[in-house]
Amino acid sequence: MGRSLIVGNWKMNGLAAALPEIAAMAAARDDLWLAPPFTLIGAAVAAAGGRVAIGGQDCHASASGAHTGCVSAPMLADLGAGFVIVGHSERRTDMHETDADVRAKALAGQAAGLQVIVCVGESEVQRDAGAVEAVVGGQLAGSLPDDVAGVIVAYEPVWAIGTGRTPTPAEVAAVHGFIRARLVARFGAAGQGVRILYGGSVKPDNAALLLGQADVGGALVGGASLTAASLLAIAAAAE
Numbered sequence: 140m141g142r143s144l145i146v147g148n149w150k151m152n153g154l155a156a157a158l159p160e161i162a163a164m165a166a167a168r169d170d171l172w173l174a175p176p177f178t179l180i181g182a183a184v185a186a187a188g189g190r191v192a193i194g195g196q197d198c199h200a201s202a203s204g205a206h207t208g209c210v211s212a213p214m215l216a217d218l219g220a221g222f223v224i225v226g227h228s229e230r231r232t233d234m235h236e237t238d239a240d241v242r243a244k245a246l247a248g249q250a251a252g253l254q255v256i257v258c259v260g261e262s263e264v265q266r267d268a269g270a271v272e273a274v275v276g277g278q279l280a281g282s283l284p285d286d287v288a289g290v291i292v293a294y295e296p297v298w299a300i301g302t303g304r305t306p307t308p309a310e311v312a313a314v315h316g317f318i319r320a321r322l323v324a325r326f327g328a329a330g331q332g333v334r335i336l337y338g339g340s341v342k343p344d345n346a347a348l349l350l351g352q353a354d355v356g357g358a359l360v361g362g363a364s365l366t367a368a369s370l371l372a373i374a375a376a377a378e
């Protein structure tokens with residue numbers, strides 16, 4: 140599948156003063172992906188100079204219409220974005236997005252020609268209850284489109300996001316193996332080709348271990364993606 144894909148997610152962080160971080164990422168490598176806030180996407184595309192793929196953190200399920208404050212997938216593509224993240228746990232929680240909502244957004248992203256990162260992951264209560272496979276399996280079944288062309292899955296245990304806690308390498312490998320099996324069962328050879336990212340407190344000092352597990356094709360990185368130094372250190376550790 141090739142080497143690890145490292146995707147940064149700035150969430151609701153970043154003003155114009157942060158654009159030099161993107162330029163520094165682009166100066167160092169040409170294989171990183173970064174999702175800045177909507178407000179910076181146009182300027183980020185310019186700062187990246189084609190060397191960092193810029194994407195959105197969300198999109199609306201419709202291409203256009205009367206949805207005040209929302210941003211569509213064609214609007215992202217129009218700005219030069221190459222991908223969109225859908226179904227992040229913060230949107231599933233804060234915005235009450237359902238699997239059906241996430242699937243509709245994924246379809247909108249595909250229709251706009253974007254690569255689509257579909258996020259799944261269990262809460263701590265769900266893990267403690269032994270429901271990881273039931274939860275993640277349900278999210279995969281409900282959130283993925285019927286054609287996985289251009290789709291990437293991100294496994295992000297909710298309790299590991301922004302907490303400094305991570306699953307053990309064996310736990311990561313177990314869930315990624317489960318996701319792979321579900322993908323192959325549903326999509327056959329195409330499911331074998333879907334990249335599966337791990338996300339949740341990935342840092343320069345744990346990236347090599349987490350990304351070295353079977354079926355881990357890269358990382359979705361939040362807090363540690365805010366500076367070029369940190370994201371570049373993760374990318375270097377992942378090689």
Ligand code: PGA
Nearest residue numbers: 300301339340360361362
């Ligand atoms: P974190 O966020 O790296 O800050 O834990 C990960 C994510 O939400 O994608």
